[in-house]
Amino acid sequence: MKGFRKLGEQLFNLGLTQRLGLGQRHTAGGDATAPTVVIAVTGGSPNATLPLPITFTLSEVATDFAVGDVTVGGGSIANFAGSGTAYTCEGTPTTPNGTMTFDVAGNAFHDAAGNGNTAAVQLSVVSSAFAMYDEFSDTLAAGSVNGTTATDGVSVRTVTDANSKLSLPGTGVASFATGGVGAGNPGIWYPGVARGAGKALIGKLAGTNTNYSFGWDINQAGQLVHGLNFQNGSVLRIFTYNANVTGPTPPANNAATYCAIIQRAAGAFVLIKEATAFPNWTLLYMDNVGAEATLYPAAQANGVAAIFSEDFIRQLTNNITITPLASDNFTAANGALGNTRGGGSEEAGGSGLAWTSQLGTHAIATNKATCSALDGGTGLGVATVNASNADVMIECIITRAAGNMGLVLRWTDASNYIVAFYDGTNWTINEIVSGTPNTILAATAATYGATKRTVISLNGTKIRLHYGDALVGSEATTVITTGNNHGLYTSNTGATFDNFVVWLKKGGAYDTALNPFLA
DSSP: OHHHHHHHHHHHHHHHHHHHTTTSOOOGGGOOOOOOEEEEETTOSSBOOSSEEEEEEESSOBSSOOGGGEEEESEEEEEEEEETTEEEEEEEESSTTOEEEEEEOTTSSBBTTOOBOOOOOOEEEEBOOEEEEEOOOSEEOTTOOTTOBOTTSSOBOEEEOTTOOEEEESSSSEEEOSOOOBTTBSEEEOOOEEOOTTOEEEEEEEESSOEEEEEEESSSSSSOSEEEEEETTTEEEEEESSOEEEOSOOOOTTOOEEEEEEEOSSSEEEEEEETTTEEEEEEEEEOOOOOOSEEEEEEEEOSTTOOEEEEEEEEESSOOOOOOSEEEOOOSOSEEOOEEEBOSSSSOOOEEEEEEEEESEEEEETTEEEEEEOOTTTOOEEEEEEOSOSSEEEEEEEEOSSSOEEEEEEEEETTEEEEEEEOSSEEEEEEEETTEEEEEEEEEEOOOOTTOEEEEEEETTEEEEEESSSBOSOOEEOSOOOOOEEEEEESSTTOEEEEEEEEEOBSTHHHHHHGGGGO
């Protein structure tokens, strides 16, 4: 009897519990399922993308998932965004090629029924952004750097240092002190890299009234072939394999300056960034000469009084693609100019933009652009394409027959534009403002060459003209700062134009591509 009475009490209590809902979780609509979250990185691990593209996929809509719910190790996150069940953020490792971890703890967020989430499986991502890097974090006395290993633990430093002046003082920089004995001494090189379009080398350096360089070399001695040379605090030179192109005024002494030297199949792109003089990544020049199979990252003194420091040297794992704004090799059947068809450079892009004959009539003849008839009122031929930017670098190969040949820049209308033209002996740059011409670069002699590149740089008010990879005259200043139309200019129908290319001058895609690798 006692056993039956106890069983009856248990059944009574169970029924009471069920009627009162005791021991059960109250949730909206009876939902008692905890949400889950899966953390992933686009592209997997190891990952060469910076910042790391991180995704969070929830099993159901959350009401309170926020950036504070994500625990990060080995770096930081930014640009957290999303809604519903999909969220993203960007991860930046603390150290180059470092490992980052991402966690979301249990009950960090909730679904509409109030259920807390289960803890996520930790995501661990190995950053492989740099194929080679040296942060100079070790301590090495002058004369003892040669043969040591870079920060990546793999790349061996090859040093030329006759006077034992290159040291790593343990402050995160390499110190190139005074006392060098000529170009490349002291200098530091790293193992050779197979040439490939888009392979990028980035460095950060600073110096005082010196002569120092950064970039790619074809061996491990002497002067660089693709890179930047800071000379005596007043001259910035671009090494273009077989020539030294004079660039704009360099940053102030001791200014921390970033350089990016990006390989082409032949030649290289040279870019610079510095807080005051070049706040955005700026294209200084693009060489198209030199196609050695192997290139060596390097930093070096170029004079006997060199004093400078190198903060880091990094070779990117992923290639950097630089695409023209407009390009045309005019390879088409004889007839109207039509649209740009690309092919004016080894890089693809810049096609499908409409050519407009602003003055005279233009056409394609034997795979070259020509002016088939000059404007009856002005005696000129002008054709332009809208490149969507006023700050550009333009290159073209122009063959002269007679009269003036050149390029027209920032064209607004027939009364407002810039023109750079060659008369067979001299180059001149004029700005036409409200129909009134003003010479901003006086006639400057240059030796004609049918295959020489004409390269014009427009950056705000500053204009630089290069012919045959040599600066013509000096930097000029214009009051015309707007106008996205650029193109061909001639006063003779015998002139022909080939391989016309317009490059972005600064910011934009360059900042997006290169800034993540400066952290």
